[in-house]
Structure formats: C-alpha cells, structure tokens
Amino acid sequence: MVRIVTKFGGTSLATPERVLSVARRLVAYHNEGNEVVAVVSAMGSATDDLLTLARSVNASPPARELDMLLATGEMVSMSVVAMAIASLGVQAVSLTGRQAGILTTSTHNKATISGLRCDRVRQALEDDTIVIVAGFQGITDNDDITTLGRGGSDTTAVALAAGLGADRCEIYSDVDGVYTCDPRVVPRARKLDEVSYEEMLELAAAGAGVLQMRAVEFARNFGVVLLCKSAFSSNPGTTVKEATMESAVVSGIAYDKSEAKITIRNVPDSLGIAAVVFEAIASSGINVDMIVQNISENGFTDISFTSPAHELPRLRPVLDGLLERLGIREYLVDDTIAKISVVGAGMKSNPGIAAKMFKVLAEHNVNIEMISTSAIRISVVIDGASTSGALQALHTAFGLDADDLFEETQLSAEELAAKAAKGR
Amino acid sequence: MVRIVTKFGGTSLATPERVLSVARRLVAYHNEGNEVVAVVSAMGSATDDLLTLARSVNASPPARELDMLLATGEMVSMSVVAMAIASLGVQAVSLTGRQAGILTTSTHNKATISGLRCDRVRQALEDDTIVIVAGFQGITDNDDITTLGRGGSDTTAVALAAGLGADRCEIYSDVDGVYTCDPRVVPRARKLDEVSYEEMLELAAAGAGVLQMRAVEFARNFGVVLLCKSAFSSNPGTTVKEATMESAVVSGIAYDKSEAKITIRNVPDSLGIAAVVFEAIASSGINVDMIVQNISENGFTDISFTSPAHELPRLRPVLDGLLERLGIREYLVDDTIAKISVVGAGMKSNPGIAAKMFKVLAEHNVNIEMISTSAIRISVVIDGASTSGALQALHTAFGLDADDLFEETQLSAEELAAKAAKGR
Numbered sequence: 126m127v128r129i130v131t132k133f134g135g136t137s138l139a140t141p142e143r144v145l146s147v148a149r150r151l152v153a154y155h156n157e158g159n160e161v162v163a164v165v166s167a168m169g170s171a172t173d174d175l176l177t178l179a180r181s182v183n184a185s186p187p188a189r190e191l192d193m194l195l196a197t198g199e200m201v202s203m204s205v206v207a208m209a210i211a212s213l214g215v216q217a218v219s220l221t222g223r224q225a226g227i228l229t230t231s232t233h234n235k236a237t238i239s240g241l242r243c244d245r246v247r248q249a250l251e252d253d254t255i256v257i258v259a260g261f262q263g264i265t266d267n268d269d270i271t272t273l274g275r276g277g278s279d280t281t282a283v284a285l286a287a288g289l290g291a292d293r294c295e296i297y298s299d300v301d302g303v304y305t306c307d308p309r310v311v312p313r314a315r316k317l318d319e320v321s322y323e324e325m326l327e328l329a330a331a332g333a334g335v336l337q338m339r340a341v342e343f344a345r346n347f348g349v350v351l352l353c354k355s356a357f358s359s360n361p362g363t364t365v366k367e368a369t370m371e372s373a374v375v376s377g378i379a380y381d382k383s384e385a386k387i388t389i390r391n392v393p394d395s396l397g398i399a400a401v402v403f404e405a406i407a408s409s410g411i412n413v414d415m416i417v418q419n420i421s422e423n424g425f426t427d428i429s430f431t432s433p434a435h436e437l438p439r440l441r442p443v444l445d446g447l448l449e450r451l452g453i454r455e456y457l458v459d460d461t462i463a464k465i466s467v468v469g470a471g472m473k474s475n476p477g478i479a480a481k482m483f484k485v486l487a488e489h490n491v492n493i494e495m496i497s498t499s500a501i502r503i504s505v506v507i508d509g510a511s512t513s514g515a516l517q518a519l520h521t522a523f524g525l526d527a528d529d530l531f532e533e534t535q536l537s538a539e540e541l542a543a544k545a546a547k548g549r
Numbered sequence: 550m551v552r553i554v555t556k557f558g559g560t561s562l563a564t565p566e567r568v569l570s571v572a573r574r575l576v577a578y579h580n581e582g583n584e585v586v587a588v589v590s591a592m593g594s595a596t597d598d599l600l601t602l603a604r605s606v607n608a609s610p611p612a613r614e615l616d617m618l619l620a621t622g623e624m625v626s627m628s629v630v631a632m633a634i635a636s637l638g639v640q641a642v643s644l645t646g647r648q649a650g651i652l653t654t655s656t657h658n659k660a661t662i663s664g665l666r667c668d669r670v671r672q673a674l675e676d677d678t679i680v681i682v683a684g685f686q687g688i689t690d691n692d693d694i695t696t697l698g699r700g701g702s703d704t705t706a707v708a709l710a711a712g713l714g715a716d717r718c719e720i721y722s723d724v725d726g727v728y729t730c731d732p733r734v735v736p737r738a739r740k741l742d743e744v745s746y747e748e749m750l751e752l753a754a755a756g757a758g759v760l761q762m763r764a765v766e767f768a769r770n771f772g773v774v775l776l777c778k779s780a781f782s783s784n785p786g787t788t789v790k791e792a793t794m795e796s797a798v799v800s801g802i803a804y805d806k807s808e809a810k811i812t813i814r815n816v817p818d819s820l821g822i823a824a825v826v827f828e829a830i831a832s833s834g835i836n837v838d839m840i841v842q843n844i845s846e847n848g849f850t851d852i853s854f855t856s857p858a859h860e861l862p863r864l865r866p867v868l869d870g871l872l873e874r875l876g877i878r879e880y881l882v883d884d885t886i887a888k889i890s891v892v893g894a895g896m897k898s899n900p901g902i903a904a905k906m907f908k909v910l911a912e913h914n915v916n917i918e919m920i921s922t923s924a925i926r927i928s929v930v931i932d933g934a935s936t937s938g939a940l941q942a943l944h945t946a947f948g949l950d951a952d953d954l955f956e957e958t959q960l961s962a963e964e965l966a967a968k969a970a971k972g973r
Contacts, residue, residue: 178565179629190643193631194628200624208614212606268648270645
C-alpha cells in the first residue's frame with residue numbers, strides 16, 4: 126500500500142471539466158490500490174476575486190477577517206473535488222484545514238504551521254476514502270482560521286506528507302517541472318529530472334516560481350521527496366530531493382524583475398550606521414534582499430540595497446526620515462533593475478564560476494551593478510532591459526542549452542491540445 | 550444596555566454598497582449603546598451559484614459535501630460585513646456556525662439545532678465588538694459542517710436571540726413586513742403591525758414567504774419577539790409575538806401555487822387502505838399536505854391529496870407501484886391548482902368564518918375542490934386560474950382592505966428610490 130499526497134493548484138481546478146480531470150487522476154491512483162490525499166488550492170481566480178470583494182468594502186481589511194474570507198476559496202474547491210470523485214463512484218471526504226488538523230501560529234495572512242493532528246485524515250484513508258484537504262489554511266489555538274500566505278497550499282501538502290509518512294508528495298501545477306531557466310525567455314531551457322532541496326531553495330528565492338520556498342524548506346527538514354508535475358500532461362516532471370553525490374556545477378538560472386535598487390549616497394561612515402538604516406526599514410516590515418556597501422571615501426560611503434518594488438510607497442517615508450536623522454543628502458531609486466542568479470550545488474567544489482559569469486556578462490556588454498553570493502548561488506543586479514540577452518548568454522555558457530530544442534520540451538498531440546484548451 | 554440580534558437576507562447583502570449600508574445600520578445600533586449581533590445569509594445569488602457549480606460535477610452531490618460547499622456562502626458574507634464595519638472604525642468579528650456554537654443534528658442539508666454554546670459570542674459582546682454570525686450553518690458532534698435547509702438563517706437568528714437572552718430579534722429582508730395578503734396580487738393588502746406566533750405559523754405554512762416556519766416555531770417556543778423589517782427602508786415592520794387578548798377574526802390570507810393535487814380513483818374501501826397509500830409515499834420522503842377521502846360508494850372510494858408539484862417525478866413511480874399492489878385502476882394529477890388559506894386567531898371564538906369563505910367563493914364562481922381546516926385556519930384548493938380574483942374577493946369580504954390604498958403602503962421618495970435601485 127503506497128500513500129500519496131498530491132497537491133493541485135488553482136489553474137488545474139479552474140473549470141468543472143478540469144475538476145473532473147483531477148478527480149479521474151485521483152480515482153486512478155486509488156484504484157491502483159494507493160491511499161490518496163489531495164491538497165487543493167482555490168479554483169482559478171477565486172482568491173483574487175475574494176480579495177477584490179474585500180477591498181470593495183474596506184481598502185485595508187482586518188487580517189483575521191481576510192483569512193476568514195480567503196479560506197472559503199479552498200473550501201469551495203475541496204468540496205467540489207470530493208463531489209466529482211463521488212460522481213465517479215469512489216468515496217471521498219473533504220476536510221477543512223481545521224478538520225485535517227493543520228495547527229498554525231496566529232499571524233494572520235502569513236501563519237506558519239505549528240503542529241499537525243492527522244487522526245481524521247488517517248481514519249478516512251483506512252476507510253478506503255480519498256481525502257481532499259483545503260490547502261493554504263489552518264487553525265489557531267484560539268479556534269480562528271488562518272492562511273499560510275500565497276502558495277501556502279504547497280506547504281500544506283508537504284506538511285501532510287511529512288505528518289502522514291507519505292511515500293510521495295506530488296505537486297501538480299500548470300508547468301511541467303523545474304527548468305534550467307524560464308522557457309518563455311530562454312527557449313532552449315531544459316526541464317530538470319532532479320534538483321536538490323538546496324538548489325530548489327536558491328532558485329525559488331531567486332525568482333523561479335514553480336515551488337514555494339517554505340514548502341521546499343519543509344520538505345528538506347522532514348525529508349519529503351517532492352515531484353513537480355503538470356496537471357495537463359503525463360510528462361514525468363522534476364523530483365526535488367537530497368543532493369546526489371555528483372552535482373551539476375550550474376543547475377539553473379533564475380531571474381527576478383520585481384525588485385528596486387535603492388542607493389543612499391554619502392552616508393557618514395561611522396560605526397553602526399548600517400544598523401540604524403536597516404533597523405528602521407525592518408521595523409516597517411519591509412523586506413531587504415541584497416545589501417552592498419562600498420568602500421569609504423573621505424569618511425563617507427554609499428549603501429545600496431534591493432527591496433520589492435511594490436514596497437516603495439512605504440519605503441520612501443522611512444528613507445526620508447533617515448535623511449533628516451542621519452544628515453544624508455539624497456537617495457536614488459531604480460525600479461528598472463533585474464536580479465539574475467546562477468544556482469548549482471556543484472559550485473562549492475568548482476571555483477571560478479563567479480569569474481566566468483562576470484566575464485560572459487562583460488562580453489555581452491551587460492554592466493553589473495551589485496553582486497551577492499551564497500555557497501551555491503551567485504546573484505547580480507543588472508539593467509532590466511538586458512535580462513533576456515544575459516539569461517540566454519549565461520544559459521549557453523554554462524552548458525544548459527537543450528541539445529535539441531525539441532528533445533526535452535516536445536509535447537504529444539494530446540498535451541498540445543490540453544495546453545491550447547487552457548488558453549496558453 | 551440592550552442586546553439586539555439582527556438577521557440580514559441575501560438580497561440585503563447582494564452588492565458592496567448594500568453590505569456597507571447594513572454595516573452602517575449595525576454601527577448606528579452599536580453607537581447607541583446596544584450590544585449587536587448580526588446573522589447573515591449568503592450574498593445575493595451566491596447559494597444558487599454554488600448549487601449550480603456542485604451540479605456541474607455531480608448531478609446529485611453527496612449531502613455532506615453539499616453542506617461544506619454551501620456553508621462557504623455565509624462565510625463570505627459574514628467576513629465581508631465584518632470588514633465593512635471595520636472600515637467604519639468599529640470593532641467587529643465574524644464567527645462561523647461552529648465558532649458561534651451552533652450545534653446541530655447530523656442530518657445534512659436539513660439539520661436542526663440541537664444545542665447552543667454562546668460563550669464566544671458573549672465574550673465578544675462584552676469586548677464591545679459587533680458579532681457577525683454565519684446563518685444557515687452549524688456543526689455536528691463529529692465536527693462536520695451542516696446546513697439548516699433553505700431559510701435556515703432565520704432560525705439561526707432566533708436561536709441565538711434565545712440563547713443570548715436578546716431583547717429583540719430583528720429579521721431584515723426585502724419586504725416591509727407581514728401583509729394581510731401578497732401585495733403583488735392584492736394591491737389593497739395592508740401591512741400588519743402585529744401578528745401572533747400561531748397566525749404567523751399558519752400563514753407561513755400556507756405559503757406566505759416572509760418568515761421561515763421553523764424560525765417562528767423556535768421563536769414561539771422560546772418566547773423570542775420577532776420584528777420583520779425591510780433592509781431598504783425605515784418602515785416600522787411587523788412584530789411577531791404572543792397573541793394579545795383581542796385577536797382579529799381574520800389576520801391574513803395566504804396562497805400557494807406550488808402544489809399538485811393527486812386523486813386516486815376507486816380505491817377498495819377496506820380497513821387500512823389509506824395507511825398503505827400514505828406510508829408508501831412517506832417512505833419515499835415526499836411531503837403530503839392536505840388529504841381528503843370521499844365517502845364510500847359500492848365499497849370503493851376516492852382519495853385526494855396535495856404534494857409539492859416538483860416532487861411529481863418521484864411520486865409517479867410510487868403511485869404506479871400502488872396501482873398494481875392495490876388493484877387500483879387510475880390516479881389523476883392536477884398541477885394547476887392553488888391553495889388559499891384564511892388565517893386568524895380570532896376564528897376560534899367566531900363561528901361561521903368557513904361558511905362565509907365558501908359563500909364568497911361561490912358568489913365569485915370559484916369552485917372548491919378540497920377543504921382542510923385547523924383551529925385558526927381554513928384552506929381550500931381551487932383552480933389556479935381563479936387565484937387572484939378569489940384572493941381579492943376574500944380580502945374585501947373579511948375587511949382586510951386598506952382604507953386608503955396609499956395610507957399604509959405609501960413610500961417616501963427615498964424608499965421609492967431604494968426600491969427602484971434594487972430593480973423591483
């Protein structure tokens with residue numbers, strides 16, 4: 126008896142036909158003798174529709190009430206999937222986050238899972254029932270409904286897979302798996318058969334949208350093997366697991382155009398000045414990604430950092446306050462940047478990857494504005510207009526191009542029809 | 550400190566503007582120093598939309614899953630109302646049926662309230678918070694979500710009013726209150742200032758759609774005074790409470806065109822034959838309303854009864870089975886009938902009301918096909934085409950006409966605008 130936890134994203138459930146298609150897949154797993162759990166997201170654009178509704182009565186809705194509202198999206202899709210399975214003659218039961226025992230912290234809108242009580246899920250599986258669980262939601266000690274933040278359904282699935290000791294955790298979405306780079310930008314990008322947790326974490330942090338970082342962390346911490354697949358094809362997908370002995374030097378290249386670069390000019394280079402700046406920003410709840418401080422000249426320095434561009438309206442007043450407080454003349458904002466990250470677990474034992482990256486970019490006349498690195502990642506900030514060219518050049522230089530453009534990305538007639546049907 | 554439980558129907562919450570209007574009404578109550586609870590139905594056509602969605606994947610969705618799905622309608626509206634109140638600067642909290650402590654039986658789709666645990670509602674009221682409760686839903690001992698059946702939100706409100714010892718229970722809908730007859734059919738119908746529980750029960754059972762019967766029964770059993778008002782005007786509405794000393798002989802006239810009349814011809818008049826017929830129908834879960842058995846002729850008799858016309862597809866096979874089993878030749882079905890009911894608590898002490906009703910109908914050439922009575926109601930089945938004429942004649946004959954057509958139903962310019970806005 127194999128126990129499988131699956132997760133289906135909103136696009137896979139956007140219409141009754143797709144819901145029935147998901148139901149058929151689950152029933153097939155069940156009829157092969159497996160124990161099957163499916164974690165579901167809200168159908169199609171349901172979450173966005175609910176957000177629009179909320180904002181129509183309150184520009185900044187209270188976090189608790191927003192969670193209450195958004196949680197209904199997954200409740201709708203889980204009950205509809207259960208009904209679809211029942212229409213195929215197989216027993217199914219839908220469970221809310223609470224009923225499935227997903228206990229969370231009380232930080233509304235971005236709660237984290239604090240515990241699991243899987244008795245009811247286990248009981249249902251023993252009763253030969255397919256269990257459909259609302260993703261993205263949980264319950265606090267005070268019996269309030271929480272949500273885990275966008276993409277939280279992946280985390281729900283991984284947590285349940287860990288809690289239930291599942292043999293597999295399959296994450297279905299509208300993409301075939303993890304690619305060496307975004308195939309929309311780099312047509313010769315290849316789908317990876319395997320990627321390590323660490324690489325996946327770096328890729329996700331660097332902007333690759335296939336899997337949520339928190340879900341990958343959870344999977345790594347509990348040793349849950351993830352399989353990312355398309356809900357619209359039978360392609361084998363990408364497995365995310367512990368690194369194997371031989372790692373590719375560079376596994377993938379990710380990019381992120383959602384950040385802005387802020388440079389504070391002529392900061393007095395006194396002890397603790399960076400702490401003052403970033404404490405002020407952090408206490409406003411604004412994330413900072415890369416930070417670069419140049420060497421001091423005549424007792425003054427420049428501090429550059431990146432933050433999500435959508436936070437600029439909240440960030441500017443903080444910076445204006447700092448100007449006055451620290452006697453700084455000006456700060457510069459550039460929201461046309463791109464961050465490009467080269468990721469690979471084999472980088473640790475292969476020096477010279479950074480040098481090669483910088484050389485390739487120089488050869489293609491791409492100016493590097495900021496650099497930051499981790500053990501298995503090198504990120505650079507460049508002018509956003511150079512993104513596509515830079516990605517393609519790096520992809521070729523690091524040997525990631527598909528040998529044959531059509532070898533790895535070739536689709537069957539059925540898959541092409543499915544993609545066409547969903548309007549891609 | 551006055552404690553008020555209010556209930557708002559789906560039409561009152563159909564748009565963000567209406568939600569905000571409901572929020573303003575609740576905030577006004579709160580700012581006058583009252584403790585305020587609001588029970589809400591699903592917004593606009595949400596429940597019907599969810600039903601359509603369910604049927605798109607399963608023609609007869611499992612009852613448990615349907616409850617799970619339908620319950621989301623009220624969860625959406627409760628959180629949106631709470632957000633709207635917050636946008637007006639007043640604290641509000643939305644509670645699901647479970648969080649509000651609405652315990653029910655486990656008969657999905659038509660559960661009944663089996664208990665109340667109002668601690669959380671009480672605590673929130675003590676914290677100066679407006680409490681919004683999802684109507685229509687509750688929770689079983691097994692932690693499954695149930696619904697109370699259509700119109701169950703009224704019952705939720707009355708139950709909460711009883712459990713909280715509320716001073717008032719106000720039921721807001723899109724009508725001004727309880728009328729002597731349907732004003733769309735009888736233009737001279739008057740709004741009643743007061744009506745007794747018993748009369749309201751008979752009127753509701755006879756087809757008046759203002760209040761759910763179960764809610765009225767609950768109110769009577771627990772002595773909760775109900776006030777039915779329009780959410781779109783400031784008209785005083787109708788109070789439903791214990792009968793006063795002097796009751797009107799006839800308070801109102803209701804009608805119901807949703808039933809069909811079935812006549813089983815030439816049934817052998819043997820002992821227990823009626824029991825066989827109605828046991829067979831009851832065991833199929835089909836409701837039977839009026840039953841008339843004519844006197845026997847040559848050992849054979851006719852049995853007539855009425856049932857909801859929409860049950861005919863399920864009823865016919867039952868009757869076909871009976872034909873064979875009892876050796877009956879035929880049964881006749883008439884789904885063009887109307888049931889007209891005259892209701893009045895004063896009827897008990899005023900003989901001759903039935904005679905007067907029959908005489909008025911005869912004078913207007915309306916043939917009576919069936920008769921049934923209770924202590925405070927006389928119902929007749931007539932040809933559906935005569936409904937309007939019969940209602941108007943009876944309304945006039947029993948002295949229910951408004952003295953001045955415009956006196957009681959007159960609307961202010963604001964109210965007319967509100968009615969126009971909602972497309973009536």
